[in-house]
Amino acid sequence: MIIGIDGNEANVGERVGVNVYAFELLWSIWKLRKEWGKKHKLIVYLKRPLLADMPKGMQNFRYRIIPGGGAWVITKLMPRLFLDKEKPDVFFSPSHYIPPLAPMPKVCSIMDLGYLESSGQFKKRDYWQLRVWSAISILLSKAIISISQSTKKDIVRHYPWSSKKVYVTPLAYDKEKINTMVSANDVRRVKNKHTIVGDYILFLSTLKPSKNVEGLLDAFGGVRDVFPDIKLVIAGKKGWLFDSIYEKTKDLGLEKGVIFTGYVAERDKPALIKGAKAFVLPSYWEGFGLDVLTAMASGVPVVVSDVGSLPEVVNGAGIMVDPYKTKSIESGIIKLLSLDNVGYNRYVKAGLTQVKKFSWADTARETLKIITNS
Numbered sequence: 001m002i003i004g005i006d007g008n009e010a011n012v013g014e015r016v017g018v019n020v021y022a023f024e025l026l027w028s029i030w031k032l033r034k035e036w037g038k039k040h041k042l043i044v045y046l047k048r049p050l051l052a053d054m055p056k057g058m059q060n061f062r063y064r065i066i067p068g069g070g071a072w073v074i075t076k077l078m079p080r081l082f083l084d085k086e087k088p089d090v091f092f093s094p095s096h097y098i099p100p101l102a103p104m105p106k107v108c109s110i111m112d113l114g115y116l117e118s119s120g121q122f123k124k125r126d127y128w129q130l131r132v133w134s135a136i137s138i139l140l141s142k143a144i145i146s147i148s149q150s151t152k153k154d155i156v157r158h159y160p161w162s163s164k165k166v167y168v169t170p171l172a173y174d175k176e177k178i179n180t181m182v183s184a185n186d187v188r189r190v191k192n193k194h195t196i197v198g199d200y201i202l203f204l205s206t207l208k209p210s211k212n213v214e215g216l217l218d219a220f221g222g223v224r225d226v227f228p229d230i231k232l233v234i235a236g237k238k239g240w241l242f243d244s245i246y247e248k249t250k251d252l253g254l255e256k257g258v259i260f261t262g263y264v265a266e267r268d269k270p271a272l273i274k275g276a277k278a279f280v281l282p283s284y285w286e287g288f289g290l291d292v293l294t295a296m297a298s299g300v301p302v303v304v305s306d307v308g309s310l311p312e313v314v315n316g317a318g319i320m321v322d323p324y325k326t327k328s329i330e331s332g333i334i335k336l337l338s339l340d341n342v343g344y345n346r347y348v349k350a351g352l353t354q355v356k357k358f359s360w361a362d363t364a365r366e367t368l369k370i371i372t373n374s
Contacts, residue, residue, distance in 0.1 A: 001372055004081070004088030004104075006073070007044035007063070009095050011051055014263050016206050016237050018111050020290055021147065021171060022094040023054075028364035030055035036368060043088060045080075047072045073099050090142075092371050096134040098141060105142040105374045110134065112147075112287030112308070113154045114210055122209075138162050142374040145367060147171050147288045148309035169366045170313075171288045172358040173297050178270055180299040180352070187275040190268050194261045200231040201333060202276035202300075204264065204291045205283070208239030212282045212305075212323050214248045219282070219329035221252050226334050230257075235272060237263040274298045278336050281305065282323045289313050293358060296351030301344065303332045317350035 009022035026044065029036075037060045046065045050057070057063045064084075068076035078099040081087060091099065092107045099106070115122055115130045122130070138144055138159050144166045146152040156163045191197075201223075205211050213234060220232045232254075234245075249258050264272055269291075273279060279295035279302045286292075286308040293313060295302050302318035304310045311320065321332035336347070 001040045001090065002086065002088045003040055003042050003368075003371055004091040005042060005044045006077070006091075006093040006095070006097075007046050007054075008048075008072070011046050011048060011054055013051065014237055015266065016263075017290070018095055018109075021109070021111070024172070024174065024360050025094055025364060025367060027055050028360040029368065030061055032361065032364055032368075033058075033061060035365075040368075040372065043086070045077055047076065073097055078102060090371055090374050092367075093137070096130065096137055098137045100136055100140060106137075106140060107143045107145065107371050107374050108137040108141045109145040109147065110138070110151060110155055110287075112151050112285060113158060114285035114287070114308070116154075116158060118210060118284060135159070141165070143167060143370050145169050145370060149312055150309035151287050167366075167370050169363045169370070170358055171290055171293070172360040172363055173290070173293050173355065174360065175297075177266075178294050178297045180274075180297075182270045182274040182298065186271040190271040191275055193268070194233070194235075194259060194272075196231065196233060196259055196275070198229055198231060199277050200233045200259070200275070201278045201280050201303075201337075202233045202235065202273060202295075203280050204235045204269070204273065205281060206236050206239040207234070207242040207245055210284050211239075212284050213245045215323060215326055215329060216280060216282050217245070217248050217252055217254060217258070218326040219333065220257070221254060222326075222330040223333050223337070224254070224257055227337055230277070230337065231259055232257060233259045233261060233272070233276070235261040235264045269294065270298060273300055276300050278303055278333065280329075280333060281310070282321060282329045283308065283310070284323050286310050292318075293355055297355040299348050299352060301336055301347035301351060303329075303336055314351075315354050317354040318347060 009018050010026050012019050041060045044063050047068050066076045081102045088104055090105045091102055094109045098108045146168050152166050152168050155166050273295050279300050281304045283305050288309050292302050305323040306320040319332045322328040
């Protein structure tokens with residue numbers, strides 16, 4: 001069987017969210033090539049030249065570069081799927097955006113449907129693009145891959161007719177890069193790079209309204225009343241509607257207690273996370289929460305929202321808070337920071353036990369199974 005894959009989400013320089021998912025999934029499929037190589041051939045379609053850290057092309061794992069921009073899926077990819085002599089038997093998009101018309105079955109991945117619950121947190125253009133194209137992809141796909149049980153439930157709730165074709169493949173983390181063995185020297189290097197002195201709690205995600213960074217800032221003001229020396233490190237790429245985050249920091253007089261790092265390179269993430277006293281993610285919604293998994297795998301306790309997929313990812317191994325209540329976020333952080341060594345290490349051990357349930361190899365195998373059966 002020839003499997004076509006849209007590899008563009010993976011083939012970007014600064015990877016977040018769906019980019020990390022697509023990148024890790026492609027690498028995991030590539031590593032399993034001895035299992036599928038005699039039965040299948042993969043063609044990964046790209047609109048830009050291949051980046052150096054992408055999996056190496058070889059006989060049964062080839063790249064097809066079709067230069068273009070804008071509406072590339074419609075104007076460039078879709079015609080090639082009809083006109084190329086070598087056509088895929090099935091086409092997989094590890095995102096919400098499948099080619100609407102194609103002469104073969106299609107499979108898509110859905111990260112989350114949070115935009116349907118909070119349209120005001122998105123630019124109008126982004127909201128309608130997500131809403132319309134996601135609905136089309138869910139309608140036209142032979143199979144739909146969701147990244148959590150929470151996302152599956154949302155898909156079925158909004159699109160009941162899709163219930164029999166939705167599957168779950170949880171995300172994972174790279175055990176070779178993410179573990180408790182990150183060196184103190186590496187932690188020191190990254191702290192120096194971002195001028196971080198002393199203990200800190202860490203928020204790491206794209207800066208956008210759904211992440212509730214402003215709610216975290218409100219809560220951090222109360223945390224500083226109890227722990228005046230603790231810092232809040234806000235790390236992540238600027239998403240949209242983020243200016244109010246910086247304004248909020250000034251309005252609350254927290255400039256000396258909050259450190260903004262901007263986008264953090266993948267090579268620096270393990271050390272930045274490992275150096276934190278706690279990892280905090282008070283999102284209004286999460287399709288999965290990859291960096292929460294990364295934090296637990298690094299031996300760092302987490303304080304996260306009790307909504308979306310986060311309860312199933314953490315599964316009792318962290319402190320859950322109500323993202324809509326500042327006091328709940330504040331109390332959760334203070335509770336963790338107030339623990340003695342025994343209590344703190346109890347959360348560390350619980351997190352390390354929980355992450356053993358997640359594997360990129362398992363995710364890749366299950367994904368291939370879904371695709372090849374479509």
